[in-house]
Amino acid sequence: MLASSPSENPAPSGLRGHSADSTPRDPEQAASQPPVSPILARGSEPIAAARGATLRARNWRAEALLRMFENVLEVGERPQDLIVYASLGKAARNWDEACAIAQALLALEENETLVLQSGAAIGVLPMHADAPLVVSAVNNTVGRWATPERFYERAGNGQTIWGGLTAAAWQYIGRQGVLQGTYELLRVIARRHLGGERPEDLRGRWLLTAGLGGMGSAQPISAKMLGLSSITVEVDPARAGRAFAAGAIDLLTGDRDWAFAELRRAQEEDRVIAIGLVGNAADVFSSCLPRGLTPDVVSDQTAAHDPRYGYVPVGYTIDEWVAARESDPESIERAARASITWQVEAMLELQSRGSIVFENGNNLRVQAIEHLGEADAPRINAIPGFMEAYLRPLFARGIGPFRWVCLSGSEKDLRVIDELASRLFPDRPEVARWIELARAHVPPQGLPARSCWLGHGERSRIAGAVNALVADGTLSAPVLFTRDHLDSAGMTHPRIGSERMRDGSDGVTDWPLLDAMLLAAGGADLVAVHSGGGGYSGWMQSAGVSVVADGSAGAARRITRTLDSDTGLGVLRHATAGYPEAIETLAAAGPAGTTGAAKATETARLAHEPDPTERSTNRA
Incomplete structure (x- = not known):
């Protein structure tokens, strides 16, 4: 860090360092x-x-x-x-x-x-x-x-951190940040595999998953919004208790017999229920096999990406695990990977019995392959990743996890924006439906916020409209717009967002880097570039953006430039890889599109079409 003490060679005008005592208080x-x-x-x-x-x-x-x-x-x-x-x-x-x-x-x-x-x-x-x-x-x-x-x-040594996707970029809004993504994922699964996405289509269906942390606790809420019952396993009793207190689950128990009995009772009574079960995921998932239980959907959102700090091996209490990971971290990592493998083997067996099984972006399969060896990779990877299997068509259209935060802290301001979003996109009725569900089911956390999956042109449209409402005083304070880093252009992770890309670009990090450059050029208020830490080390690169609607003309310009270039690059990325949804989005934007990003996408499409009269010889 730049020294805050005087230097013999003074810094250039305007350059200053910062430390904790740079501006001491009286x-x-x-x-x-x-x-x-x-x-x-x-x-x-x-x-x-x-x-x-x-x-x-x-x-x-x-x-x-x-x-x-x-x-x-x-x-x-x-x-x-x-x-x-x-x-x-x-x-x-x-x-x-x-x-x-x-x-x-x-x-x-x-x-x-x-x-x-x-x-x-x-x-x-x-x-x-x-x-x-x-x-x-x-x-x-x-x-x-x-x-x-x-x-x-x-x-x-105090030299780095893992910033997550949104932690160090200050864009995390609690479990709601992944809530709609989980909801959209389960909705696609229901429509494709379970006969439909209406509650009557899902009567008696249930989800088995694990993890009730900040993001994992979105799973039972999303399932219940759709009409799926769930049992969510959580190894940490304190974390499970917090999820219960926050309303993420309806019942909490450490007795698996009682949990399965309550699930059956709810099915018989035609009720949807969310049960939290304190236990080890590997143990509980495996116990379904001799019981003859076949969940309709199976996944996991534990912190399995980090075998040292994120996954408690079978046979350890929380206190034993905390002590052992400091005294013998390598042993804990081996034990965690062995337990993860046991869990994955159970998931594969449930898949063979008819369950819809997917990995939810936490490197669960990677840890099992690390334990078993690369020879088992094809078998383990029979469990698909959620993005490649279900959500990529949305990303190809630039649709992803957008969000807004009311800096006033006013729920009234959030209601105004919710109502605006509900009527602004009549050609996408699922937006209004989501807003209705979110208002009914999302427990409040922190500053009033809403996550809403919007696409190219839609994000700048609502943010620009909100900026006008700040300017005229309808909203009591400015509003910040941001998104998850797991977005159309914003992330490369060959086991999550970019798994099995059509053109083989799974591990190409050019896209998030280009995204960050465009966002900075557009004047976003915050631009962040993250890479993985812990068990995600070497696996990911991502870019994040935040832009503030403060009611000014400058904010209006920044909103349009940054949000349209962000989604525009996402569409370009997927069109370059050959996804028809992206190519259709390009065609709809057209060469006379309303934004620079739309024009850029048309240019890129034409660049991929061979000229019938001449071959280009001057491309660098």
Whole structure:
């Protein structure tokens, strides 16, 4: 980090470093008043994002990012450790750096850019009014360094973090962030395999899955919204208890006989029920086989991507596991992979008995193959990944997990935007249906927010309309728009978002890097580039974006440029790979499309059509 102490060679004008004590508070004031941001209390008290229309920062763009930083900790799993989700996903490197970041945001001007490196505030550079306020790169390492062992070493030395997909980019909104994705996934499965997606089509059907953490707890909610009952296994009693208290599950037990009996009772009474079962997923999944139980759908959303910190092996209590992973981490990793393999073998057997089985993006299959050897890879990969099997047609059209956050903290503001979204896309009635379901079933977490799968042109349309509502005072404060990194252009992971691409580009990371460049060029308020850590090391690259609708003309321009280029590149990516849905989207946009992105997509399509009269000889 740039030194905050005086230097013999002063920095160029406008360049400044940041550390936790860069802007010290008056000691008497600090003793008598709470900190401007709860982050500055260093985890000694509960963290909640600021609400209302009062600015603490020097502009709404910086204020919005500070509130999102606070919000991911408010809804996170272990905010005292800066852990947001998935065992290791952190919002900042440590508390010193968290404070430095908060202080930098409080002082940031609109013509400056704060630079973050793996969760640390490096410095502030003079820029211009349409430049990003924050650029962030997290744990990006060259190929031979991108190993779990190297990551654990560097993280242990305080040199890096895993930022998850949305933790270090301050875009996580709680379980709702993956709720609609899970709902859409189960909806496609129901339509394709279970006879339909209406509740009457799904009567008596059920889902067996695992994981009730920040993202996993979206599974039983999504299933119930659709009309599927569920049993969700969770090894950590405390985490299961939090999910129950939050309303993610209807019943919670540690008795599997009772859980299966309650499921049968609900089926007989034509009720949909969500049951949480405290136990080990490998053990419970395997126990279905001798019982003759064949769930209709089977998956898993534990943190199996990290065999050291994310998956408790069979035979360990939580306390034993926590102690052993520090004293003998290699042994814990071997035991975890053995248990994961046991679970995967059970899933394969259930698949052979008729269950619809898929991996939900947590490298479950990778860990089993690591344990068994590459010779077993074809057999293990008979379990498909969710994206390749079910959701890619949406991504090919640029449709993915968009979201908005009401910085006012006002549920009234959220209702206004929900109603706007419900009527803005009449050609996609599923949007209005989702908004209706979300308002009825999504438990509130943190700042009022909504996740909504929107596509190319749709995102900029609603964000632009919201910007106008901020400008005319209909909304009481600005609104931040963002998305999951797992999006049409934003992610490469050959076992999740880009598995089995038609053109073999599963592991090509050009797309998220191009995405980040376009987002920065378009003036997004925050642009982040992440790579995997822990068990995801070497497996992924992603780009994230946040843009603030503050009611200004500048915001209107930034919204259109960034959101249209983001989805436009996603359509281009899939058209280049040969997906018909993307090619149709290009054709619909046409050469006279309303955005630059639409024109770019038509240009790309024409570039792939051979000229019948001449061969190009000047392509570089």
